[in-house]
Amino acid sequence: MLDRGKVYERIERDVSSHIDRLISFIRQPSVSPQDFGVRDAANLLSEMASNAGLKDARPVETSGNPVVYAELDVGAPLTVLVYTMYDTMPADEPGWSVDPFAGTIREVDPFGATLIARGAVNTKGPLVAFLNAISSIVESGQEPPVNIIFAAEGEEELGSKHLPEFIRAYESELRRANVLFFPSASQNSKGKAIVTLGVKGIVYFELELDGKEWGRGPTEFGIHGSNKAWVDSPTWRMVKALSTMVDDTGNEVLLKGFYDDVSVPSQEDELLLSRLAETFDEAEVKERLKVERFIYDLHGVEALRKYLFSPTLNINGIWSGYTGPGSKTLLPNKITAKMDIRLVPDMQVERAMQLVRRHLDELGFSEVKIRQLEEGYSWARMSVNSPYTKALLRSFAEFGVEVEVWPTMAGSAPFSMFAAPPLGLPFIDGGMGHGGLAHSPNEYLVIAEGGPTGGLISMEKSFVAILDNLSQLQDEPFSK
Amino acid sequence: MLDRGKVYERIERDVSSHIDRLISFIRQPSVSPQDFGVRDAANLLSEMASNAGLKDARPVETSGNPVVYAELDVGAPLTVLVYTMYDTMPADEPGWSVDPFAGTIREVDPFGATLIARGAVNTKGPLVAFLNAISSIVESGQEPPVNIIFAAEGEEELGSKHLPEFIRAYESELRRANVLFFPSASQNSKGKAIVTLGVKGIVYFELELDGKEWGRGPTEFGIHGSNKAWVDSPTWRMVKALSTMVDDTGNEVLLKGFYDDVSVPSQEDELLLSRLAETFDEAEVKERLKVERFIYDLHGVEALRKYLFSPTLNINGIWSGYTGPGSKTLLPNKITAKMDIRLVPDMQVERAMQLVRRHLDELGFSEVKIRQLEEGYSWARMSVNSPYTKALLRSFAEFGVEVEVWPTMAGSAPFSMFAAPPLGLPFIDGGMGHGGLAHSPNEYLVIAEGGPTGGLISMEKSFVAILDNLSQLQDEPFSK
Numbered sequence: 024m025l026d027r028g029k030v031y032e033r034i035e036r037d038v039s040s041h042i043d044r045l046i047s048f049i050r051q052p053s054v055s056p057q058d059f060g061v062r063d064a065a066n067l068l069s070e071m072a073s074n075a076g077l078k079d080a081r082p083v084e085t086s087g088n089p090v091v092y093a094e095l096d097v098g099a100p101l102t103v104l105v106y107t108m109y110d111t112m113p114a115d116e117p118g119w120s121v122d123p124f125a126g127t128i129r130e131v132d133p134f135g136a137t138l139i140a141r142g143a144v145n146t147k148g149p150l151v152a153f154l155n156a157i158s159s160i161v162e163s164g165q166e167p168p169v170n171i172i173f174a175a176e177g178e179e180e181l182g183s184k185h186l187p188e189f190i191r192a193y194e195s196e197l198r199r200a201n202v203l204f205f206p207s208a209s210q211n212s213k214g215k216a217i218v219t220l221g222v223k224g225i226v227y228f229e230l231e232l233d234g235k236e237w238g239r240g241p242t243e244f245g246i247h248g249s250n251k252a253w254v255d256s257p258t259w260r261m262v263k264a265l266s267t268m269v270d271d272t273g274n275e276v277l278l279k280g281f282y283d284d285v286s287v288p289s290q291e292d293e294l295l296l297s298r299l300a301e302t303f304d305e306a307e308v309k310e311r312l313k314v315e316r317f318i319y320d321l322h323g324v325e326a327l328r329k330y331l332f333s334p335t336l337n338i339n340g341i342w343s344g345y346t347g348p349g350s351k352t353l354l355p356n357k358i359t360a361k362m363d364i365r366l367v368p369d370m371q372v373e374r375a376m377q378l379v380r381r382h383l384d385e386l387g388f389s390e391v392k393i394r395q396l397e398e399g400y401s402w403a404r405m406s407v408n409s410p411y412t413k414a415l416l417r418s419f420a421e422f423g424v425e426v427e428v429w430p431t432m433a434g435s436a437p438f439s440m441f442a443a444p445p446l447g448l449p450f451i452d453g454g455m456g457h458g459g460l461a462h463s464p465n466e467y468l469v470i471a472e473g474g475p476t477g478g479l480i481s482m483e484k485s486f487v488a489i490l491d492n493l494s495q496l497q498d499e500p501f502s503k
Numbered sequence: 504m505l506d507r508g509k510v511y512e513r514i515e516r517d518v519s520s521h522i523d524r525l526i527s528f529i530r531q532p533s534v535s536p537q538d539f540g541v542r543d544a545a546n547l548l549s550e551m552a553s554n555a556g557l558k559d560a561r562p563v564e565t566s567g568n569p570v571v572y573a574e575l576d577v578g579a580p581l582t583v584l585v586y587t588m589y590d591t592m593p594a595d596e597p598g599w600s601v602d603p604f605a606g607t608i609r610e611v612d613p614f615g616a617t618l619i620a621r622g623a624v625n626t627k628g629p630l631v632a633f634l635n636a637i638s639s640i641v642e643s644g645q646e647p648p649v650n651i652i653f654a655a656e657g658e659e660e661l662g663s664k665h666l667p668e669f670i671r672a673y674e675s676e677l678r679r680a681n682v683l684f685f686p687s688a689s690q691n692s693k694g695k696a697i698v699t700l701g702v703k704g705i706v707y708f709e710l711e712l713d714g715k716e717w718g719r720g721p722t723e724f725g726i727h728g729s730n731k732a733w734v735d736s737p738t739w740r741m742v743k744a745l746s747t748m749v750d751d752t753g754n755e756v757l758l759k760g761f762y763d764d765v766s767v768p769s770q771e772d773e774l775l776l777s778r779l780a781e782t783f784d785e786a787e788v789k790e791r792l793k794v795e796r797f798i799y800d801l802h803g804v805e806a807l808r809k810y811l812f813s814p815t816l817n818i819n820g821i822w823s824g825y826t827g828p829g830s831k832t833l834l835p836n837k838i839t840a841k842m843d844i845r846l847v848p849d850m851q852v853e854r855a856m857q858l859v860r861r862h863l864d865e866l867g868f869s870e871v872k873i874r875q876l877e878e879g880y881s882w883a884r885m886s887v888n889s890p891y892t893k894a895l896l897r898s899f900a901e902f903g904v905e906v907e908v909w910p911t912m913a914g915s916a917p918f919s920m921f922a923a924p925p926l927g928l929p930f931i932d933g934g935m936g937h938g939g940l941a942h943s944p945n946e947y948l949v950i951a952e953g954g955p956t957g958g959l960i961s962m963e964k965s966f967v968a969i970l971d972n973l974s975q976l977q978d979e980p981f982s983k
Contacts, residue, residue, distance in 0.1 A: 056829030112831055118724055182830045223729070227830035234794075243793040244598055247942050248843060249703070249914035251817040253797045253810040258818045259753025266746030271867075273739025313723040314714075317733045330733040337731040338738045339833045344820035345841060349536030350662045350707035350876045351592055352843055353819045353942060361825060363728060363832055387751075396830045434729035462727050462833060 025491050027484075029163040030156075034483045037159065041479060042470060044071065045151040046126035049140045055088060055110035055180045065089045065177055068109050068150075075154040076161035077173055083193070085185035088177030092193070095157075095171040101494055102170040104200035104448065106438045107150045108179035114141035118464030128470060134212075134457070135471030135478070143468035144208055144458025150175060152456070152479060153206040156486040168494035172200055176437070182227050182397035183437035190440060202411045202493065203441050203448045206486055208456035208468065209419070210476045212307055216419040218453055220295075220407055221431030222439050223334075224366030226375055226399030230391055232261040234356040237390040241356035245344055248352030258343045261358040264388040268336060268379075274318045276336045278378045279385075284370045288332050288430070295407060295430040296331070300324035302427050311459060330433050334375075335365045365435060372399035403439035404431060405449060414492040415451045421488055422455055422481065454489065456482035505971050507964075509643040510636075514963045517639065521959060522950060524551065525631040526606035529620045533627075535568060535590035535660045545569045545657055548589050548630075555634040556641035557653055563673070565665035568657030572673070575637075575651040581974055582650040584680035584928065586918045587630045588659035594621035598944030608950060614692075614937070615951030615958070624688055624938025628948035630655060632936070632959060633686040636966040648974035652680050656917070662707050662877030663917035670920060682891045682973065683921050683928045686966055688936035688948065689899070692787055694955045696899040698933055700775075700887060701911030702919050703814075704846030706855055706879030710871055712741040714836040717870040721836035725824055728832030738823045741838040744868040748816060748859075754798045756816045758858045759865070764850045768812050768910070775887060775910040776811070780804035782907050791939060810913045814855075815845045845915060852879035883919035884911060885929060894972040895931040901968055902935055902961065934969065936962035 034041070048071065053064030065082040072080035072093040082089035091109060114123035121127040123141040131137040138148065160167050174193075178184050190197060209216040234240030239255040246254070269276055276282070288296065300323045309315065317326045339362065344355030364375045376395060383391050405412055407428055419426045441448045457476035458468035472478040477485070514521070528551065533544030545562040552560035552573040562569030571589060594603035601607040603621040611617040618628065640647050654673075658664050670677060689696040714720030719735040726734070749756055756762070768776065780803045789795065797806045819842065824835030844855045856875060863871050885892055887908055899906045921928045937956035938948035952958040957965070 056827060056831060113827060115827075116725075180829065180831065225832070227832070238795050239798075241792065241794055244943050245596075246792050246794070247914065248817050248819055249815075249845060249912070250792060250794070250810075251815040252813050252845065252913050253801065253806050254792065254794050255798050256753045256818065258821060259749055262742055262745045262818070263749070263751050263753060265742045269739050269743070271743050273736045273743060312721065312726050312730060312734065314721055314726070314730070314734050315718050318719075318735050321733065326733050330730075333732050335729075335731040337728050337832070337834060338736065338742070338824065339728055339831060340822075340824035340826045340835065341738060341742075341838070342820075342822045342826040344818065346820045346822040346839075347536060347593060347595075349660065350841070350843070351536060351660065351819060351942065352705070352707070352817070354817060355820065358821070359826075361830070363830070365729060365732065432729070433732050434727065462831065463724050 025165055025168045027487060027491060030159050030165065030487050031484050033159040033163045034155070034480055038480055041155040041483065044155065045138070045148060048147050048151050049126040049142055050124060052124050053110045053177065054113050055178050057113050061088050061110055061177050064109050065091050068175060071154055072173060075158040077157065077171065083189060085188045087185040090177065090189045091175040093173040095167060097166040097170055099169045099494060101496065102172060102200045103490065103493060104172045104174065104197060104203045104441065105153060106203050106205050106441060107153065107175045108146050108177065109150060109175045110177045110180050111142040111145065111147065112180050112462050116464055120465055131467065134469040134474040134476060138468045138470050139465055141466055143466045145461035145466065146207065148458060148468035149206045149208055149454060149456070149482065152482045153486050156483045159483065160487060168491050172196065179437055183400065183440065184397045186437055186440055187398060190446065194445065197441070197446055200448060203438055203450040204489065205436065205438050205450065205452040206454050207452055208458045208482060209453040210424065210455060210457040211304065212311060212457060212475065213304065214475045215425045215427055216453065216455070217427050217429060218415060218419070219429040219432035220412060221404035222402060222436045223431065223433060224370065224372060224400055224402040224439065225363055225435035226372045227363045227396045228376065229394040229396065230360045230362055231394060232257040232358050232391050236392060241354055243356060245353040245355045248354050250354050254354055256354060258355050258358045261360070261391065264383060264391050265360060267386050268382065272318065278382045280378055281334065284374070285334060286368045288328070291407065292430045295428055296324055296327055299327060299427060299429060303327060331429065331431050332367055334367050334370055337363050339363060366402050368402050368404060372401065400435065400437055401439050401443050403442035403450065409449055410496050411449050411451045411493065414496055415453055415489060417492050418485055418488040422485060454482050455485035505645055505648045507967060507971060510639050510645065510967050511964050513639040513643045514635070514960055518960055521635040521963065524635065525618070525628060528627050528631050529606040529622055530604060532604050533590045533657065534593050535658050537593050541568050541590055541657050544589050545571050548655060551634055552653060555638040557637065557651065563669060565668045567665040570657065570669045571655040573653040575647060577646045577650055579649045579974060581976065582652060582680045583970065583973060584652045584654065584677060584683045584921065585633065586683050586685050586921060587633065587655045588626050588657065589630060589655045590657045590660050591622040591625065591627070592660050592942050596944055600945055611947065614949040614954040614956060618948045618950050619945055621946055623946045623948035625941035625946065626687065628938060629686045629688055629934060629936070629962065632962045633966050636963040639963065640967060648971050652676065659917055663880065663920065664877045666917055666920055667878060670926065674925065677921070677926055680928060683918055683930040684969065685916065685918050685930065685932040686934050687932055688938045688962060689933040690904065690935060690937040690956045691784065692791060692937060692955065693784065695905045695907055696933065696935070697907050697909060698895060698899070699909045699912035700892060701884035702882060702916045703911065703913060704850065704852060704880055704882040704919065705843055705915035706852045707843045707876045708856065709839055709841055709874040709876065711837065711839045711874060712737040712871050716872060721834055723836060725833040725835045728834050730834050734834060736834060738835050738838045741840070741871065744863060744871050745840060747866050748862065752798065758862045760858055761814065764854070765814060766848045768808070771887065772910045775908055776804055776807055779907060779909060780807060783807060811909065811911050812847055814847050814850055817843050819843060846882050848882050848884060852881065880915065880917055881919050881923050883922035883930065889929055890976050891929050891931045891973065894976055895933055895969060897972050898965055898968040902965060934962050935965035
């Protein structure tokens with residue numbers, strides 16, 4: 024039996040060195056979309072995992088960025104695959120109030136000391152906190168109560184391109200795991216723990232119309248804008264093509280068959296939804312996102328049902344021609360849109376992409392090219408009644424925080440690749456702590472205790488508690 | 504009587520110093536859309552105009568960039584307003600094979616020595632060539648055969664924002680002019696002189712949809728893409744708004760009333776069009792623009808009629824959200840499109856902008872904001888039978904080159920501001936020489952003689968010839 028008290032004491036005593044570890048990892052950029060610092064971060068993380076007490080920590084090569092892999096077999100009945108990622112989004116968008124790679128800690132009302140940095144919450148903060156938790160167990164003279172398999176990928180922000188390759192290569196190692204745990208910060212800004220039981224799937228692609236391939240419009244470069252009078256515009260043509268894909272609100276997808284495979288929320292889903300609606304803090308969410316109203320002015324359970332159970336077709340970015348200051352006249356030769364589809368049960372990535380191609384072809388836009396940026400990945404779901412979910416919920420209860428159970432999150436996470444065949448692993452996701460603005464300027468993670476949310480100490484303790492509560496499941500069947 | 508022979512001799516003898524002047528002016532950037540080097544260029548140009556023999560050369564302040572103004576009153580019966588511009592487009596687009604501000608001269612087949620630089624043809628080359636022509640007249644011991652009023656603006660690539668202000672301030676000076684002359688390179692790549700008798704009008708504006716003003720979508724920054732499921736997308740909404748403005752081909756404008764004021768080409772226009780179609784080198788144009796086919800696969804007179812007599816609504820550029828590498832998921836808070844309308848007789852700028860606003864409002868897109876970047880300017884037209892046009896045509900005949908008369912160009916030029924009330928000046932536009940790729944990478948101007956086109960020497964001589972032929976009009980009425 025793990026003596027948690029000794030571990031917690033250790034965490035409290037060592038908090039300043041734990042913060043230092045986090046800051047030093049923040050200072051090592053690992054921006055996979057820009058291939059900036061990723062490999063150095065992998066090497067540093069291997070060293071950190073080793074120092075924390077994990078064995079055989081090493082970067083495992085893939086055709087892309089390495090997966091940092093480590094193990095710790097303590098002879099426990101239960102083996103937990105700790106999946107996480109060490110790469111981050113770029114940080115060159117305007118709006119940062121600090122150097123995003125400096126590891127700046129500022130007093131932020133009402134949280135207290137808060138780390139403002141790229142990767143703070145997504146996901147260097149929770150990652151380092153997890154390693155701190157393991158090292159605190161070891162330094163308290165104990166062993167983790169479960170066997171650990173640690174796998175941190177370096178391409179999560181690239182759609183986990185080569186994670187399938189790693190899973191195939193390490194299938195026999197990964198098969199030893201009973202459950203996947205993704206350490207993260209579950210608390211919202213008021214301290215309530217948000218537990219999500221699933222993820223949507225995603226496939227990311229670019230649509231492009233290039234005069235060269237179209238055989239219309241300028242074929243090699245943008246030409247003087249006056250030529251619009253007798254030369255076709257790839258830009259206008261793409262606008263027309265895109266506009267056929269959604270209705271006037273931009274919210275209903277018009278690809279034929281897009282909603283065919285969408286399953287109706289289950290009885291459990293509806294139960295969770297209506298419970299969720301009772302505690303769902305709509306004002307907090309809107310304030311955090313800086314959003315005044317939801318689509319169709321929905322509120323409460325209707326807004327939540329849309330958010331969690333509807334698939335989307337989004338334009339993440341679009342560009343063509345002259346985008347600088349002033350009034351350059353140009354007939355552009357090319358336009359590109361970055362798009363994604365979020366999948367809900369029982370949609371399939373491959374079929375979704377087929378619908379896009381068929382739609383464009385049937386409406387006469389066969390000149391619009393689709394460039395799928397990665398394989399994409401599936402949605403995944405867990406029951407609220409799974410023993411693993413129960414162990415997670417018990418952990419939050421032990422910290423005395425209110426818990427809100429979400430039947431799924433609206434986002435996607437590549438750990439669904441472990442939930443899908445051939446591994447079919449059950450999964451849990453969470454921990455104490457609060458952060459925000461992932462993928463935006465001024466991404467943050469609360470460090471201080473004593474505010475409305477837990478800080479780094481609480482997060483580390485909660486990871487210990489989660490592992491410990493998982494280990495208590497020995498008498499229950501390790502069902503999925 | 505001007506002894507042209509002596510002037511031509513001087514031009515030939517001094518050609519290398521004339522090239523040096525051009526290169527030194529190229530090396531002084533004057534990128535008005537980026538406010539890069541413009542004022543230094545104005546000062547340098549004043550000095551160059553002075554050195555060429557013009558009097559009282561000076562930058563005339565406006566609320567924007569100065570107009571470089573000079574005069575030379577030789578007591579001649581005819582006064583020519585030489586209008587030109589010293590500013591250029593930016594040069595930071597990819598595709599340049601040389602430093603665009605270095606003034607690189609390369610052997611280019613079949614032209615021979617060719618200047619490749621931003622501003623080479625638009626319009627530093629012809630501007631410096633004109634000053635070289637004046638200085639050669641003076642250095643040959645003679646006077647120009649006409650009085651000169653020289654006005655070079657520094658905001659042509661900003662839509663000549665403050666040119667109306669200059670015209671108002673200098674109205675009494677400008678009223679002394681009988682005709683406006685815009686020195687330019689008229690020859691196509693095979694040496695044929697293209698004479699255009701008019702310009703289209705233009706108004707440039709941005710359409711923008713910002714979640715903040717809309718009250719829907721993200722209001723302050725782009726947020727995680729998964730929020731598309733319950734948050735509106737300004738990007739999708741703008742795509743829908745834009746797509747209502749043109750038909751599926753992108754070629755017919757659907758703004759109600761857009762074509763109401765378009766006048767049918769006159770009998771003279773049709774005559775010129777059918778003559779033009781006989782010599783129009785469609786293959787040369789398509790090769791130069793790197794365009795495989797015109798809209799609707801039009802050819803010959805039909806293509807030309809579209810090009811010259813139809814108004815356009817163009818997207819010069821559009822951008823929203825994440826446009827970098829990889830697959831960042833984002834729900835953008837804003838989308839902007841740079842648009843322009845080209846006006847043909849008898850369309851009016853103000854009414855065209857009203858149609859855009861009314862269209863958006865009537866279709867329920869009142870949240871799309873219009874930001875008109877400048878006043879815009881009118882179309883302008885001259886008759887082929889005007890004495891000034893005849894003087895221009897006579898000049899090309901003297902150089903023995905084939906001439907192709909176009910009833911108008913498809914582009915716009917702010918000299919129409921001088922053609923409009925209150926000045927109502929007639930205008931001519933042209934000269935020997937060839938260049939291309941204005942507004943594109945590798946903009947060029949042929950320097951060498953002996954290729955299929957005239958070079959710098961021919962250009963300078965032709966400007967002398969044009970002034971001289973204008974001065975011969977003394978016996979004809981100075982009709983407009």
